[in-house]
Amino acid sequence: MVKIKICGITSSDDIEIINNVLPEYAGFVMFFPKSKRNITPQRASLLLNLLDSRIKSVAVTVNPTPAQISTAKSCGFDYVQIHGEASDDVIINSPLPILKAFNVSDICDFERYADLPNVRGFVFDANSPGSGKTFDWSILKNIPRNDKLFILAGGLNEQNVCKAIDTARPDAVDVSSGVESDTPPLKDAQKVENFVRLVRLHHCS
Numbered sequence: 001m002v003k004i005k006i007c008g009i010t011s012s013d014d015i016e017i018i019n020n021v022l023p024e025y026a027g028f029v030m031f032f033p034k035s036k037r038n039i040t041p042q043r044a045s046l047l048l049n050l051l052d053s054r055i056k057s058v059a060v061t062v063n064p065t066p067a068q069i070s071t072a073k074s075c076g077f078d079y080v081q082i083h084g085e086a087s088d089d090v091i092i093n094s095p096l097p098i099l100k101a102f103n104v105s106d107i108c109d110f111e112r113y114a115d116l117p118n119v120r121g122f123v124f125d126a127n128s129p130g131s132g133k134t135f136d137w138s139i140l141k142n143i144p145r146n147d148k149l150f151i152l153a154g155g156l157n158e159q160n161v162c163k164a165i166d167t168a169r170p171d172a173v174d175v176s177s178g179v180e181s182d183t184p185p186l187k188d189a190q191k192v193e194n195f196v197r198l199v200r201l202h203h204c205s
Contacts, residue, residue, distance in 0.1 A: 002199050003172035004172065004175070005024065005025035005173070005174040007028075008037035009027065009047065014186065016050075017189045019050075022054055022055060025057075025174075026051060027060045027081065028048075030061055030072060031061050031068045041072075048076045059079070059080045060081045061080060063086075066089070097119075098116075102124055103124075103125045103135075104136075114148075120148055120149060121172075124168075134154050135155075140168045156173055156174065156178050157178030157191075158179075161173055161198055175195055178195065
């Protein structure tokens with residue numbers, strides 16, 4: 001069964017919505033104030049205390065420092081997702097297992113991280129993560145698979161997730177803007193439920 005990651009959690013209302021549908025993963029943007037979904041470590045700790053223990057939590061970061069990853073660990077996160085650069089020192093010494101994210105422009109760096117033991121999975125995103133835009137999923141057919149998580153992100157929603165799964169055959173799908181409304185709370189309960197139902201009921205051939 002394809003797993004689900006709902007990203008960009010910012011509030012207790014969002015937590016209530018995802019606790020009702022139990023995705024395998026929940027993502028929280030950290031240390032990136034350019035994002036409207038960015039939250040502080042203090043808020044992250046409060047929200048993680050409300051998160052159902054069956055859901056694995058992911059701190060979503062950009063070019064994180066070792067200190068920032070340590071902070072994410074102290075907040076109680078299960079994983080750190082890294083967009084952008086990650087030095088060997090960050091990878092090797094991270095106290096959290098890593099999900100390494102790639103977008104269309106840096107996917108050529110995949111092999112550098114493919115066999116590192118602390119990297120537990122990969123997130124393949126659009127050129128502008130968080131923009132709600134998709135990309136050509138067929139380019140992922142050339143990415144070698146191993147036992148690490150293969151997560152598809154980038155503009156997914158209830159209209160296109162089945163086609164995305166059929167095309168890319170991911171282990172998990174990652175959604176953020178595709179299940180949001182225009183006003184707070186950002187996450188839309190009906191959109192979340194529809195998305196989860198489509199993936200879970202295997203409407204994808």
